[in-house]
Amino acid sequence: MAQLAISKDFLAEFTTLEKPVQKAVREAISRFAKHTHAGLHLEKLRNSRDPRIRTIRIDRFWRGVVLAPESGDLFCLLRVLPHDQAIKYAMSRVFTVNTVLGVLESRDEEQLRAVGTALEITAEDTSDRLFSHVKDADLLAFGIDDKLLPLIRHLAREEHLDALAHLLPPLQYDVLVAFAAHMEPEKIWDELSKNLVDAEAPASVDVEDLATAIQRTPDQVALIEGPEELQKMLQPPFALWRIFLHPMQRRIAYQPSYPGSIMVTGGAGTGKTVTALHRAAHLARRYRHDDGTPILVTTHTKSLAAELRRQLDLLIEDPKERARVEVVHIHQVAMGILRTFADGWQPTPISRRDLLQEMSTPDAGPADEFVLDEWEQVILAQDIRTLDVYRKVKRRGRKAALSPELRTVLWGAIEALKERLRAMPPNGCWTFTEIPAEAAGALVRSGSHPYRHIVVDEAQDLHPAQWRMLRAAVAEGPDDLFLVGDPHQRIWQHRVAMRDTGVNITGGRTKRLTISYRSTQEILDWARRVLGLVTEAELEGWPNTLDDFESPMHGRRPIVRRFADGDEEFDAVVEQVRGWLAAGVEPGAIGVVARVRYRAGDLQKRLRQSGIATEAFGATGHAVQVGTMHDIKGLEFQCVAVVEVQEGMMPHPRAVVPEETDPAAHSESLQRERCVLYVACTRARDRLHVSYHGAPSRFLPR
Numbered sequence: 012m013a014q015l016a017i018s019k020d021f022l023a024e025f026t027t028l029e030k031p032v033q034k035a036v037r038e039a040i041s042r043f044a045k046h047t048h049a050g051l052h053l054e055k056l057r058n059s060r061d062p063r064i065r066t067i068r069i070d071r072f073w074r075g076v077v078l079a080p081e082s083g084d085l086f087c088l089l090r091v092l093p094h095d096q097a098i099k100y101a102m103s104r105v106f107t108v109n110t111v112l113g114v115l116e117s118r119d120e121e122q123l124r125a126v127g128t129a130l131e132i133t134a135e136d137t138s139d140r141l142f143s144h145v146k147d148a149d150l151l152a153f154g155i156d157d158k159l160l161p162l163i164r165h166l167a168r169e170e171h172l173d174a175l176a177h178l179l180p181p182l183q184y185d186v187l188v189a190f191a192a193h194m195e196p197e198k199i200w201d202e203l204s205k206n207l208v209d210a211e212a213p214a215s216v217d218v219e220d221l222a223t224a225i226q227r228t229p230d231q232v233a234l235i236e237g238p239e240e241l242q243k244m245l246q247p248p249f250a251l252w253r254i255f256l257h258p259m260q261r262r263i264a265y266q267p268s269y270p271g272s273i274m275v276t277g278g279a280g281t282g283k284t285v286t287a288l289h290r291a292a293h294l295a296r297r298y299r300h301d302d303g304t305p306i307l308v309t310t311h312t313k314s315l316a317a318e319l320r321r322q323l324d325l326l327i328e329d330p331k332e333r334a335r336v337e338v339v340h341i342h343q344v345a346m347g348i349l350r351t352f353a354d355g356w357q358p359t360p361i362s363r364r365d366l367l368q369e370m371s372t373p374d375a376g377p378a379d380e381f382v383l384d385e386w387e388q389v390i391l392a393q394d395i396r397t398l399d400v401y402r403k404v405k406r407r408g409r410k411a412a413l414s415p416e417l418r419t420v421l422w423g424a425i426e427a428l429k430e431r432l433r434a435m436p437p438n439g440c441w442t443f444t445e446i447p448a449e450a451a452g453a454l455v456r457s458g459s460h461p462y463r464h465i466v467v468d469e470a471q472d473l474h475p476a477q478w479r480m481l482r483a484a485v486a487e488g489p490d491d492l493f494l495v496g497d498p499h500q501r502i503w504q505h506r507v508a509m510r511d512t513g514v515n516i517t518g519g520r521t522k523r524l525t526i527s528y529r530s531t532q533e534i535l536d537w538a539r540r541v542l543g544l545v546t547e548a549e550l551e552g553w554p555n556t557l558d559d560f561e562s563p564m565h566g567r568r569p570i571v572r573r574f575a576d577g578d579e580e581f582d583a584v585v586e587q588v589r590g591w592l593a594a595g596v597e598p599g600a601i602g603v604v605a606r607v608r609y610r611a612g613d614l615q616k617r618l619r620q621s622g623i624a625t626e627a628f629g630a631t632g633h634a635v636q637v638g639t640m641h642d643i644k645g646l647e648f649q650c651v652a653v654v655e656v657q658e659g660m661m662p663h664p665r666a667v668v669p670e671e672t673d674p675a676a677h678s679e680s681l682q683r684e685r686c687v688l689y690v691a692c693t694r695a696r697d698r699l700h701v702s703y704h705g706a707p708s709r710f711l712p713r
């Protein structure tokens with residue numbers, strides 16, 4: 012039985028083809044899949060560098076390129092390209108199995124030869140050699156192909172190695188960079204192992220066994236079960252993330268079992284959500300329990316949960332497996348728990364804004380944001396239930412001392428506020444932070460665990476009461492909680508120290524993703540500077556995801572522009588959006604962001620008046636999308652314009668705790684505002700346009 016494989020490049024190219032060409036590709040594949048044994052329809056090229064390369068005719072203009080070993084029965088679809096490009100690619104490529112790491116590699120032999128000749132000439136002028144300190148045996152022991160040794164021995168300087176960056180197989184290039192930097196062998200192995208599915212190099216490698224090599228290269232090539240599965244993959248919606256996982260993502264998502272909770276962190280766009288979804292799929296597939304206790308996938312907001320649901324529907328095809336997973340946002344989790352474990356009680360929630368309005372009536376007492384913060388971020392966060400405890404407790408995350416007397420006054424004010432809330436018609440109100448606290452209490456009292464496993468996306472945005480609720484909702488044990496998050500993208504919550512979450516992720520229970528799949532390196536470099544320096548103490552036990560995270564994609568540096576006033580700035584945004592549209596960017600791939608809702612509304616109006624169709628984030632996807640920096644979380648766009656990044660707007664005064672109120676809370680709230688801007692900027696894949704009028708925000712890199 013023939014085996015089929017598909018490369019990421021092939022699928023990526025296929026998705027961009029026009030519909031009739033896609034149809035022709037599907038037909039060609041199905042013709043060829045029916046006759047694979049005879050190798051029918053595959054054309055051999057004379058003098059190709061790799062004798063196993065074939066092409067397949069799609070139509071007069073398009074060709075597929077296939078890797079088809081002489082013996083064995085594996086056929087790997089590599090590319091789909093216009094005729095001449097396909098032939099050029101097919102003639103010049105060589106596919107090999109890395110002799111030590113066992114992964115499938117390819118290189119452009121023709122270009123390597125050309126560059127090699129040039130390097131040889133350069134090397135004649137100098138006796139310096141970049142790798143004179145390394146023996147051949149050591150290079151070979153790290154998987155360097157012996158055929159590449161002559162070329163490598165000619166390299167005199169690091170720039171020469173840089174010139175080979177896109178010509179050498181990536182892992183071999185990484186090894187050479189590490190040797191050039193005089194890295195210790197163990198350190199080199201550590202770096203390499205991040206890119207291996209099995210964490211360690213295989214005991215032996217069969218360089219003829221392409222199928223095994225493909226399994227070790229899941230970010231580039233995937234084995235497909237058969238022609239039907241392949242045809243299904245070639246139907247929209249195409250989602251590369253469903254099929255091609257980075258080895259690290261795969262290793263984390265598909266580890267058969269973890270002894271307890273796991274926290275996966277990574278910078279913006281490193282595939283945390285993708286990894287969480289695959290983990291949920293894995294848990295659903297290997298579900299072996301008779302009682303039907305569901306698996307929960309949850310996140311902070313309703314819109315993010317809806318997106319997770321949509322993606323999980325794509326990933327888990329078997330309806331029986333899909334039915335095992337419940338995807339709801341965290342508030343709905345709390346309401347569900349209360350329905351079941353508090354006699355059907357469904358509290359009416361009240362938003363912070365409504366609460367502040369309610370408090371600002373004349374008889375509300377010391378009704379201000381400080382009281383609310385104290386209630387939510389100290390009392391509910393630390394689960395303080397009596398005045399006695401509150402009078403003595405250390406208020407975590409706060410620096411300014413509060414005397415026991417003042418605490419008594421505050422406690423009284425909060426109790427009075429609670430009473431007023433409970434008296435609100437028709438059945439009283441509860442805050443969004445009280446509700447999970449109630450749910451956690453109900454669970455603890457019942458001793459029940461309504462979920463078998465819990466997967467959490469955007470875990471950094473959970474309040475301690477929500478952490479407690481989730482902790483109580485699943486029995487402690489193997490695969491209880493799988494959490495993904497990034498402390499630098501905390502935009503809703505105050506900082507929560509890892510030790511206060513009740514979740515044990517110590518002792519190797521944190522995993523790190525380090526390759527950004529979304530933004531270019533230029534955007535990441537710039538956005539990282541928005542965050543400024545973050546100290547270990549500020550991270551409170553969360554791993555620092557800013558170290559050691561990069562993108563393989565490159566592009567233009569972000570543009571930062573200053574304007575005299577808001578009108579001029581909005582005009583420039585209109586021009587920028589027009590420019591992107593004229594360059595062929597789809598309207599739905601453009602995002603325009605403001606810090607606050609009313610300015611997002613003004614922007615939307617201005618764009619519309621200029622004849623540009625707009626809509627809110629996450630609507631149909633057919634018009635330019637406009638919204639706030641909080642709304643854009645979880646989305647991504649080819650081009651993003653971030654508007655009004657000026658003092659007075661960013662940081663937004665209402666979001667910042669005054670320094671005199673509490674210096675620790677003040678600096679934390681400022682950092683949260685930095686995160687809000689960082690999140691908005693890292694939604695851009697290729698282009699980022701940032702603008703302001705007046706004084707530039709202190710967060711803008713200089």
Ligand SMILES: Nc1ncnc2c1ncn2[C@@H]1O[C@H](COP(=O)(O)OP(=O)(O)OP(=O)(O)O)[C@@H](O)[C@H]1O
Binds near residue numbers: 230255257278529
């Ligand atoms: N292995 C992969 N192959 C192809 N695309 C991928 C892969 N992993 C992630 N992506 C894509 O990269 C983008 C970012 O992924 P994802 O949203 O999972 O990252 P994230 O770490 O959760 O991001 P953030 O924290 O910034 O919200 C998405 O478009 C996703 O489809």
